[in-house]
Amino acid sequence: xxxxxxxxxxxxxxxxxxxxxxxxxxxxxxxxxxxxxxxxxxxxxxxxxxxxxxxxxxxxxxxxxxxxxxxxxxxxxxxxxxxxxxxxxxxxxxxxxxxxxxxxxxxxxxxxxxxxxxxxxxxxxxxxxxxxxxxxxxxxxxxxxxxxxxxxxxxxxxxxxxxxxxxxxxxxxxxxxxxxxxxxxxxxxxxxxxxxxxxxxxxxxxxxxxxxxxxxxxxxxxxxxxxxxxxxxxxxx
Amino acid sequence: xxxxxxxxxxxxxxxxxxxxxxxxxxxxxxxxxxxxxxxxxxxxxxxxxxxxxxxxxxxxxxxxxxxxxxxxxxxxxxxxxxxxxxxxxxxxxxxxxxxxxxxxxxxxxxxxxxxxxxxxxxxxxxxxxxxxxxxxxxxxxxxxxxxxxxxxxxxxxxxxxxxxxxxxxxxxxxxxxxxxxxxxxxxxxxxxxxxxxxxxxxxxxxxxxxxxxxxxxxxxxxxxxxxxxxxxxxxxx
DNA sequence: AGCGATCAAATTGTATGCAATCTGACGATG
DNA sequence: CATCGTCAGATTGCATACAATTTGATCGCT
Numbered sequence: 443x444x445x446x447x448x449x450x451x452x453x454x455x456x457x458x459x460x461x462x463x464x465x466x467x468x469x470x471x472x473x474x475x476x477x478x479x480x481x482x483x484x485x486x487x488x489x490x491x492x493x494x495x496x497x498x499x500x501x502x503x504x505x506x507x508x509x510x511x512x513x514x515x516x517x518x519x520x521x522x523x524x525x526x527x528x529x530x531x532x533x534x535x536x537x538x539x540x541x542x543x544x545x546x547x548x549x550x551x552x553x554x555x556x557x558x559x560x561x562x563x564x565x566x567x568x569x570x571x572x573x574x575x576x577x578x579x580x581x582x583x584x585x586x587x588x589x590x591x592x593x594x595x596x597x598x599x600x601x602x603x604x605x606x607x608x609x610x611x612x613x614x615x616x617x618x619x620x621x622x623x624x625x626x627x628x629x630x631x632x633x634x635x636x637x638x639x640x641x642x643x644x645x646x647x648x649x650x651x652x653x654x655x656x657x658x659x660x661x662x663x664x665x666x667x668x669x670x671x672x673x674x675x676x677x678x679x
Numbered sequence: 680x681x682x683x684x685x686x687x688x689x690x691x692x693x694x695x696x697x698x699x700x701x702x703x704x705x706x707x708x709x710x711x712x713x714x715x716x717x718x719x720x721x722x723x724x725x726x727x728x729x730x731x732x733x734x735x736x737x738x739x740x741x742x743x744x745x746x747x748x749x750x751x752x753x754x755x756x757x758x759x760x761x762x763x764x765x766x767x768x769x770x771x772x773x774x775x776x777x778x779x780x781x782x783x784x785x786x787x788x789x790x791x792x793x794x795x796x797x798x799x800x801x802x803x804x805x806x807x808x809x810x811x812x813x814x815x816x817x818x819x820x821x822x823x824x825x826x827x828x829x830x831x832x833x834x835x836x837x838x839x840x841x842x843x844x845x846x847x848x849x850x851x852x853x854x855x856x857x858x859x860x861x862x863x864x865x866x867x868x869x870x871x872x873x874x875x876x877x878x879x880x881x882x883x884x885x886x887x888x889x890x891x892x893x894x895x896x897x898x899x900x901x902x903x904x905x906x907x908x909x910x911x912x913x914x915x916x
Numbered sequence: 917a918g919c920g921a922t923c924a925a926a927t928t929g930t931a932t933g934c935a936a937t938c939t940g941a942c943g944a945t946g
Numbered sequence: 947c948a949t950c951g952t953c954a955g956a957t958t959g960c961a962t963a964c965a966a967t968t969t970g971a972t973c974g975c976t
Contacts, residue, residue, distance in 0.1 A: 495961045508745045517928060517967050536838045539780040601773045605842055732931045754937050754958060
């Protein structure tokens with residue numbers, strides 16, 4: 443996979459060159475877990491890093507807040523989201539609603555070029571899983587999510603694709619918080635299974651494969667074990 | 680239905696009291712078709728109406744842009760969205776993916792209080808359809824959308840509910856642009872049929888009823904007849 | 917020491933000023 | 947008369963200044 447496409451702009455047309463760039467950078471940092479859930483994002487600090495005023499930073503933070511990756515509390519600031527177990531369940535329920543349908547639609551539209559992209563991606567995923575070290579692990583997590591986004595792009599529905607982008611990013615946060623083994627579900631060859639169903643043009647099978655895959659991801663979670671308590675949310679504030 | 684709940688704030692917790700209020704007002708104006716697709720929203724103008732600075736207005740417009748109700752073009756300003764036929768198809772495809780599943784989940788969670796809310800809403804819808812005049816028509820359109828949101832709220836998934844809110848609002852724009860008879864689909868007793876299936880606890884039947892309902896809404900559209908051309912989008916810019 | 921009030925530093929919320937850009941009009945030129 | 951260039955007005959993009967709010971610390975009192 444092209445190493446430059448990590449940004450993957452959310453809006454069709456660039457509207458705020460700079461705000462969008464900052465959003466992308468923060469988005470990646472959150473998804474790759476370089477920014478922990480609950481971390482505070484101070485406007486002036488971010489602004490100095492990117493050499494822009496707070497105005498632009500605020501726009502970026504608002505974007506991330508809309509996507510659910512950041513939570514803005516009035517007069518207190520912006521924090522990397524810290525999904526509750528309940529939110530986590532809703533995220534996966536939403537994925538169970540949307541992704542199987544996306545898979546069915548993707549089956550009908552899959553081109554040879556798409557297949558090549560999938561295969562190249564699978565190869566890259568395997569390579570990252572074989573590597574050791576935290577950076578490889580981070581890259582593997584990110585690549586795993588991008589597989590699902592690749593699937594969404596094939597379905598040719600920009601709205602559902604955007605919904606998926608949000609759900610994938612938030613899933614990454616959930617896994618960071620509640621994931622157990624961290625890699626057990628990723629190690630399964632389920633991504634390859636899904637691709638097989640697509641190539642066979644079997645929509646039902648592809649949808650089922652996705653459902654099972656989501657089941658397995660969620661099975662690896664333990665909502666009891668909260669690594670870093672969000673302090674304020676624990677007491678339902 | 681409570682006449683004060685038209686705003687229906689998008690974000691769980693109030694974050695920008697004022698920006699949110701302006702967003703709600705503009706949202707209602709767009710959904711009720713007091714603001715035509717393509718209309719320009721000048722920052723200073725809106726700001727004077729609500730007696731706030733452009734800063735706050737910009738935040739509101741950004742919110743609406745994220746929901747797809749407003750399109751912001753760099754250095755040109757914010758315009759009420761003007762969905763293309765292709766976008767319209769994607770909106771309804773997305774609804775076909777999400778709403779039947781919402782109906783199934785709602786079936787499992789429906790309480791007596793919910794049923795009463797539905798019935799009160801149906802009564803109000805019937806009343807508005809019987810009335811004449813553009814204001815009654817507007818209110819009927821809005822109420823029709825709110826029925827679907829009521830359904831979404833029963834499903835107890837805030838994420839899917841938010842997705843639905845966006846899709847319903849954008850559907851309203853699509854119907855404004857491409858709707859033919861304007862009321863044929865609304866006149867059908869399909870909302871009541873859906874409620875019957877819910878009460879019968881028949882998830883499959885409810886899902887089918889929703890699917891048929893969406894089919895009928897879309898059948899009433901004619902993508903050929905574009906009332907007010909968006910000029911710039913016609914030529915794929 | 918424990919407790920509470922007051923204050924200062926840090927941070928966000930909002931308004932406003934200036935620069936950049938777009939738009940439409942006017943006028944010069946062929 | 948048509949066409950193009952220039953310019954003024956309007957509008958947005960961005961930075962910055964000031965107000966409001968939160969937060970943590972210090973000091974005094976019991």
